[in-house]
Amino acid sequence: MLFFGVPPRSSATAAATDSLTVTLSPARSAGCIVRLTRGAAGPVLARVHIEYSVFRAEVCDINGDGRPDVCLGVIKPTRYDSAPRRRVQFYTYDGRRLRPLWLGSRLGMPLEDFRIVRHAGIDRVLTLERERRRGTYAVGLWEWRSFGLSFVEYMCRGATARAARQLHGFSPPAGTAS
Numbered sequence: 001m002l003f004f005g006v007p008p009r010s011s012a013t014a015a016a017t018d019s020l021t022v023t024l025s026p027a028r029s030a031g032c033i034v035r036l037t038r039g040a041a042g043p044v045l046a047r048v049h050i051e052y053s054v055f056r057a058e059v060c061d062i063n064g065d066g067r068p069d070v071c072l073g074v075i076k077p078t079r080y081d082s083a084p085r086r087r088v089q090f091y092t093y094d095g096r097r098l099r100p101l102w103l104g105s106r107l108g109m110p111l112e113d114f115r116i117v118r119h120a121g122i123d124r125v126l127t128l129e130r131e132r133r134r135g136t137y138a139v140g141l142w143e144w145r146s147f148g149l150s151f152v153e154y155m156c157r158g159a160t161a162r163a164a165r166q167l168h169g170f171s172p173p174a175g176t177a178s
Contacts, residue, residue: 020045020093022057022070036070036093048091048098052076055086060116060123062101063144068093069101071116071125078105086111088125088149102148108140112161113170117141125149128170131157137164 021042023035031051035044036059056073063069070091077084088111090101109129117126125142138157142149156164164170 020059020068022059024054024057027051034070034072034091034098036068036098046093046096046098050074052084056114058116062090062116062123062125063092064122065092067095070098071114073111073114081105086113088114088127104149107142107149108151109138112137113165115170117169124152126155126168126170128161128164128168133158135160137161139164139168 019038021037021040023037024032025035027033027049029051031049032054033047033049034054034057035047037044050072053075054072055075056071058071060069060071061067062071070093072089072091074087074089075084076087078087085106087106088104090104091098092101107127107129109131111127112130113128115126117124122143127140127142129138129140130136131138136158137160139155139159141152141155143152144150155168159167
């Protein structure tokens with residue numbers, strides 16, 4: 001099945017991204033160093049310095065081009081929003097280095113967390129978003145469209161953070177009991 005004209009990933013592409021690992025380590029200055037390796041203890045294929053705090057990193061093939069991409073959750077301000085907020089960014093691996101693919105500014109509602117899901121052979125972004133109603137959350141599904149993420153649907157709305165995390169497979173936030 002095709003979704004919005006995006007070709008399904010081949011099993012070779014899925015295997016290539018599944019064998020890669022992304023690790024984070026503190027930088028000497030602000031931010032962190034993102035390393036892409038073959039396996040957990042394999043050689044470093046590429047690295048990039050991110051000058052902001054990173055709260056999540058995953059390997060995927062978000063645009064379906066067969067090359068690995070790194071999805072980062074960063075906390076940073078943007079040109080049009082001076083407040084540091086959680087945002088999603090993508091870097092692509094060109095065989096030598098990680099290059100910016102999409103440095104998103106915001107999604108539908110304030111982002112709390114995200115994870116990459118593979119559905120019908122396509123990598124998508126599942127987001128945990130804070131609704132305007134006090135204490136409620138929505139889980140959104142986003143996919144790549146030519147340049148950037150495009151909203152697909154909300155999987156649930158009006159849920160507590162705990163219920164949304166449990167129902168949709170989000171890991172507990174750092175520093176909390178599961």
